[in-house]
Amino acid sequence: MFTENPALLGLMTIVIGVGACLGYFFFSNVILDKVIFPAKGPNAGRNINRANMIRPWLFLFPALFGLTLYLAYPVFETLRLSLTDRDLGGAFVGFENYRKMMNEDKFWEAVRNNLLWLVVVPAASTAFGLLAAQLTDRIRWGNFAKSLIFMPMAISFVGASVIFKLIYDTRPADQNQIGVLNAVWLKFDGGIGSIFTLQLVPTLLLIGFVGIVGYVLWTFVRDFTAGGRNRSVWLLPLQLVMAIGGLWLIWLSIGSIVDIWVTELPYGQPQTWLTISFWNNFFLMVVLIWIQTGFAMVILSAALRGIPEETVEAAIVDGANPFQIFFKIKVPQIMGTIVVVWTTITLTVLKIFDIVFAMTNGQWETQVLANYMYDKLFRASDWGIGSASAIVIMLLVTPILVWNVYNARKEMR
Amino acid sequence: MARIAGKKSRLTWAVHISVALLVVAWLFPTVGLFVSSFRTADQISGSGWWAALFPAEQNEVYRTGDPDDDRVAVGDMFEVKGNIFEGEPRNISSWGVSSRDVSAFAPGETADMGDGETLTLADDGAYVWRGTDDQISGRGQRIFVTALVPPKFSLENYRTILFSGTGQDNMAKAFFNTLTVTIPATIIPIVVAAFAAYALAWMEFPGRALLIAAIVGLLVVPLQLALIPLLRLHLAIGIGKGYMGVWLAHTAFGMPLAIYLLRNYMVGLPRDIIENAKVDGATDFQIFTRIIVPLSFPALASFAIFQFLWTWNDLLVAKVFLIDATGSTTVMTNQIVELLGTRGGNWEILATAAFVSIAVPLAVFFAMQRYLVRGLLAGSVK
Numbered sequence: 001m002f003t004e005n006p007a008l009l010g011l012m013t014i015v016i017g018v019g020a021c022l023g024y025f026f027f028s029n030v031i032l033d034k035v036i037f038p039a040k041g042p043n044a045g046r047n048i049n050r051a052n053m054i055r056p057w058l059f060l061f062p063a064l065f066g067l068t069l070y071l072a073y074p075v076f077e078t079l080r081l082s083l084t085d086r087d088l089g090g091a092f093v094g095f096e097n098y099r100k101m102m103n104e105d106k107f108w109e110a111v112r113n114n115l116l117w118l119v120v121v122p123a124a125s126t127a128f129g130l131l132a133a134q135l136t137d138r139i140r141w142g143n144f145a146k147s148l149i150f151m152p153m154a155i156s157f158v159g160a161s162v163i164f165k166l167i168y169d170t171r172p173a174d175q176n177q178i179g180v181l182n183a184v185w186l187k188f189d190g191g192i193g194s195i196f197t198l199q200l201v202p203t204l205l206l207i208g209f210v211g212i213v214g215y216v217l218w219t220f221v222r223d224f225t226a227g228g229r230n231r232s233v234w235l236l237p238l239q240l241v242m243a244i245g246g247l248w249l250i251w252l253s254i255g256s257i258v259d260i261w262v263t264e265l266p267y268g269q270p271q272t273w274l275t276i277s278f279w280n281n282f283f284l285m286v287v288l289i290w291i292q293t294g295f296a297m298v299i300l301s302a303a304l305r306g307i308p309e310e311t312v313e314a315a316i317v318d319g320a321n322p323f324q325i326f327f328k329i330k331v332p333q334i335m336g337t338i339v340v341v342w343t344t345i346t347l348t349v350l351k352i353f354d355i356v357f358a359m360t361n362g363q364w365e366t367q368v369l370a371n372y373m374y375d376k377l378f379r380a381s382d383w384g385i386g387s388a389s390a391i392v393i394m395l396l397v398t399p400i401l402v403w404n405v406y407n408a409r410k411e412m413r
Numbered sequence: 414m415a416r417i418a419g420k421k422s423r424l425t426w427a428v429h430i431s432v433a434l435l436v437v438a439w440l441f442p443t444v445g446l447f448v449s450s451f452r453t454a455d456q457i458s459g460s461g462w463w464a465a466l467f468p469a470e471q472n473e474v475y476r477t478g479d480p481d482d483d484r485v486a487v488g489d490m491f492e493v494k495g496n497i498f499e500g501e502p503r504n505i506s507s508w509g510v511s512s513r514d515v516s517a518f519a520p521g522e523t524a525d526m527g528d529g530e531t532l533t534l535a536d537d538g539a540y541v542w543r544g545t546d547d548q549i550s551g552r553g554q555r556i557f558v559t560a561l562v563p564p565k566f567s568l569e570n571y572r573t574i575l576f577s578g579t580g581q582d583n584m585a586k587a588f589f590n591t592l593t594v595t596i597p598a599t600i601i602p603i604v605v606a607a608f609a610a611y612a613l614a615w616m617e618f619p620g621r622a623l624l625i626a627a628i629v630g631l632l633v634v635p636l637q638l639a640l641i642p643l644l645r646l647h648l649a650i651g652i653g654k655g656y657m658g659v660w661l662a663h664t665a666f667g668m669p670l671a672i673y674l675l676r677n678y679m680v681g682l683p684r685d686i687i688e689n690a691k692v693d694g695a696t697d698f699q700i701f702t703r704i705i706v707p708l709s710f711p712a713l714a715s716f717a718i719f720q721f722l723w724t725w726n727d728l729l730v731a732k733v734f735l736i737d738a739t740g741s742t743t744v745m746t747n748q749i750v751e752l753l754g755t756r757g758g759n760w761e762i763l764a765t766a767a768f769v770s771i772a773v774p775l776a777v778f779f780a781m782q783r784y785l786v787r788g789l790l791a792g793s794v795k
Contacts, residue, residue, distance in 0.1 A: 009656060010593040017601040017660075025608055029698045055697060056618040063609035063668055064624075069646075070639060070665030071631045077642035128435075135432045138425075145432050147782055149439045154778035155771050156726030158746040162753065162767035163442045166449065166760060171458075178461050178760070180445065290442065295789065302790050322424055351635045354728045358750050370637055374729070383641055390638045401633045408629040412622055 021062065028058045075394065082387035097384035107389070109365055110372040113281055114396075117352060117368065119245060120282070122345040124289045126338060129296025133304055134326060136297075146301065150294035157291070157354030164287045165359060168273040182270045190267040199260050206253045206260075213253075217246040237399075277365040284366055287355050292348065296341045303337035304330060343400050350396050369393050443771075449764040451566035457760045470506065471562045472515055477532075477542050477553040484549050490529075491549040498538035503560040505536050515557035532556070570765035581755065582762055584769050586741075587748045591725060591770070593656060594735065594744060598663035598724045599717055605664065606671030607713070611701050613672065614679035615687060625676070631669040639666070640733050647734065655742065659735040666730065667720045674719075677791055678712035679705060715788025718781050722774050745770040 032054060037047035085093045101107050132149050136142035152160065169179030177183040188194040220239060274280045307330055315329045331338070353370035360366045362375065369389055377386035448462040460469055475497040477483075484491045507516035510524050510532055518524050520536030530544035532554060542554050574584045612618075613625055639662075647658045682705065690700050706713075724730075728746040735742050743751075749766050756762050778785065 010597050013597045013656070013660060014600055017597060018604050021601070021604040021608075026698060029696065033696070053618065056612040056616040056621075059608045059612035059616070059697070060624070062605045063672060066605065066661075066665040067628070067631055067668055070643060070662065071634050071636075071669070074639035074642040075634060078638045081641060132432075132435055135428050135435070138428055139432060142432070145436045147779070148436050150782070150786075151443070151775065151778065152439065153785075154722055154774040155443070156728070156746055156774070158726070158728055158749050159767045159771040160442075162749060162763055163446045165753065166445055166462075166764065167442055169760075175458075176460050178457060180441075180461065180463070183461050290439065293439070298786050298789055302786075347633050351637065353637075354746070357728070358753055370635075373637055377641060378733075387641060390635070390640075393635050393637055397633055397635055401630050404633060405626050405630045409622070409626050412625065 024062065025059065029055065032058065078387045078390050078394075081383055082391050084384060086381075086383045093384070097388040101385050101388050106362075106367055107372060110362075110367040110369045110389075111392075113365075113367060114350070114369045116281055117285055117288075117349050118346060119249060121285050121288050121292065121349045122342045124285075125292035125296045125345050126300075126341050128289065128293040129298075129341065130300050130331075130338070132293065132297040133301035134330070137301060137304055146297060149297055152291045153294045155291065157287070158358050160287050160291055161355050161358035164283075164290075165274075168283060170270050170272045173268075173270055177270055181273060185271060186268065188265075188267055190265070194265075194267065198265065202260055203257050206257050210250050210253045213246050213249050217243060217250075220246075274360055274366075275364045280360065280364055280366050284355055284359055287359070288349065288352060292345050296345065299337060299341050300334065303334040307333050343403070347397065347400060350393060369396075446764050446768060446771075448566075449760055450570055450768045451568070452761065453567065453569065454759065454761045456565070457764075465564055465566075468561050468563045470559060473558050473560060473562070475556045475558060477540060477556065479553050480549045480551065487543070489545075490543055491546060493540075493542040493549060493553070495540060496538045497534075497540060497556060497558065502537055503562060505534070505538065505558055505560045507559045508534050509557045510554065512555075512557060516559050534558075570761045571769070574762070574765045574769055578762075581748065581752060582766075584745060584748060584766050587743050587745045588769065590742055591744045591746075594659055594663070594731065595721060595724045597660050598667070599720045601660065602664045602667040602671050602720060603713055603717060606668055606716070607675055607706065607709070608701065610672050610675035610679055611697075611705055613676045614682075615700075615705075616697070628669050628672050632673060634669075636666050636730070640729075644733055654735060654737040656735065659731060662730050662734045663720075663724050663727075667716075667723070670719065671716050674716050674788060674791055675709060675712050678709055682708055711784060711787060712791070714781065714784040715791065718777060718785045719788055721777060722785075725774055 032051050037051040037054075038044075041047075082097055083092055083094060084090045085096065132146070136145045136149075139145075155163070166178075167180045168182075169177075170182055171177050171179075177186060188198060220243060273283050311329055311333070312325060315325050320329070351370055352368055353374060356362060356366055356368050356371045357374065362368070362371045369392060373386050373389040373393070376382045376389060380386075445462050448465055449457055452462065452465055456465065459471065477497070478493050478495045480491070480493055483493045483495065485494075486492075505520045507519060509515040509517040510526060511517070518534070520534060523531050523533040525531055526544075526548075528545075528548070530548040531541075532543075533541045534556060540556065542549065573582055575588075576583075576585065578584075613621060613628075643662060644654075647653060647661075652658045652661070686704060686708075687700060690704055695703070726746065728744075728750065731744045731747055735744065736747055745766075749763070749770060752759075752763055752766055
């Protein structure tokens with residue numbers, strides 16, 4: 001009867017769910033204290049101690065049960081499924097699914113794109129977030145500005161996809177463009193202004209970017225060669241990955257600079273942005289950067305406020321300019337928070353699904369792992385390969401998981 | 414900070430301008446959708462939404478009054494008089510009587526349509542159409558007008574999406590479905606997690622540190638891994654695809670963050686209060702309900718907002734655990750994705766549908782931003 005009206009069913013679920021929880025906690029405590037280990041009679045003292053040993057598990061049981069069944073068990077079950085074949089009745093096939101997956105171009109495309117996302121989105125969001133945090137900190141209407149930049153956090157990935165699809169919209173050349181990007185694009189005509197904004201400025205930006213990456217890389221190498229003092233084993237692979245990533249970024253940027261000057265830009269023709277392969281990935285990333293910048297800003301702004309005033313004052317007295325204060329005094333002090341923001345956004349990026357699903361569904365070489373997995377699971381109904389790609393996502397998350405657990409344990413000691 | 418050094422920074426203006434630019438850039442996309450949702454299909458495809466904020470030159474087609482009803486004899490000729498703008502005056506910049514040349518005449522000029530048939534249009538829209546008995550007959554004469562049209566917005570799209578639309582165009586059902594998913598999926602995990610968080614924060618037992626570490630680990634497990642095993646489980650135990658399944662899934666997926674946030678907050682509560690209560694003979698259950706829960710309100714609110722936003726905006730979990738082949742339990746995010754596929758060019762429908770689904774989280778966001786920020790600060794693993 002209740003199943004016919006979902007709202008009523010929902011209400012009943014709240015009442016029953018909350019009631020059952022409270023009832024469970026209350027009565028299980030009563031039973032423990034009054035029936036199993038009553039605090040009276042000859043063994044009163046021993047009973048109280050025993051009851052107190054069991055009580056925490058009463059409090060924990062529902063949560064632990066849910067966590068085990070819904071998060072821990074699936075990890076192992078997915079691992080098992082990834083080694084079996086559904087068509088063969090779930091027979092064990094070893095790494096056959098992984099082998100099949102590795103032979104698919106779409107999979108490697110997804111991995112490549114995911115790596116690109118992984119580099120660009122956390123970096124851009126953190127950078128914009130840091131910029132916004134620092135700038136808004138200094139003005140009176142800063143809080144108002146912050147809440148507006150923060151606002152996209154409340155918007156769903158699907159909603160954001162619609163918002164940006166409107167921006168990327170394309171109409172035939174003889175009609176009015178209703179997408180902002182095309183409207184702006186058609187203003188460029190290949191004259192001196194176009195060369196300036198579309199070739200010179202991006203080139204300078206890319207050169208600056210290469211410079212920053214190169215600098216960071218160089219400090220790493222210097223640290224590494226000078227190192228040896230109390231260095232953690234975990235850091236070595238991390239640094240190696242970052243070094244390779246950095247080199248790849250520099251290579252990519254130099255390639256892009258060449259591209260910018262070699263490519264003939266199709267001036268005057270409206271573009272279907274989401275179908276331009278490789279670059280369309282960036283148009284999708286913009287959506288996530290737009291959402292995540294607010295998050296980075298809020299956290300980093302709190303960290304900036306936590307910087308001891310004296311350090312900044314001392315720098316001012318010593319004659320540091322605002323840029324020096326920012327990069328040499330403030331940023332080093334909030335490095336820990338920057339890492340936290342970076343890893344949190346990295347986690348979001350690894351699981352990114354909705355944006356790609358809603359905007360391109362992986363067409364035009366925009367596939368990412370989570371969407372590849374969804375494709376395999378629910379369109380191709382191939383549980384083996386689907387689970388295998390889920391395990392790949394899990395493997396990518398694992399370093400962060402280990403790092404977080406390691407830090408949490410360190411903090412609790 | 415600059416004032417500490419005794420001088421006003423020269424960069425202040427640059428800062429103001431940069432922040433303004435940032436804010437505009439971040440607001441611009443949403444405003445575009447918002448404005449579009451108040452425009453008709455013709456307006457949207459006719460010009461960019463940014464043009465809708467100002468009066469714009471537009472081509473419009475009008476028709477004179479019907480000769481059979483309105484014509485009056487003047488000598489041996491006939492005339493139809495009237496005004497094409499009924500009560501909505503506009504400034505005409507040019508006009509024409511043929512679709513091949515819509516701006517042939519200036520206002521006030523007389524168009525010669527051959528064999529003595531003429532049409533005069535004044536700049537306020539008043540016209541005189543004159544000709545012989547034969548010419549002034551049939552349907553009214555078409556007039557093509559280029560005029561400055563003031564911005565015009567309507568709630569028509571919202572009426573379609575919320576009330577009068579049919580099939581996919583109507584979001585009312587999806588709206589209630591989303592609510593039905595969201596509210597239990599927000600409240601139940603709070604209750605379950607609060608007890609667990611209390612145990613982890615204030616009760617001594619072996620293995621506590623290990624459990625906390627495990628929860629920090631589970632915090633980042635991608636829910637993608639849970640999809641197939643749990644769907645199989647739900648199908649096996651008879652829950653199948655439906656509300657019960659999605660509530661359970663959301664409850665469990667929100668649990669690590671809930672426990673983590675609440676435990677961190679509860680650990681910070683003053684030890685004295687809790688120990689005094691224990692000395693006075695309060696049981697753990699009483700301490701929890703009378704002391705911990707009221708004091709933890711900010712953390713509870715933070716998590717509630719997170720969970721609400723996350724379940725309201727979710728697509729994947731709903732698609733896997735809730736929406737069956739009949740589609741009667743579709744949620745808004747899913748319906749919007751479907752609209753993107755089938756009505757990709759109908760921006761009046763898409764924009765309005767998206768805005769209906771965005772509006773509730775935005776309202777929650779602006780009303781309870783304080784708690785959201787607090788939760789974020791506590792929730793990001795340090």
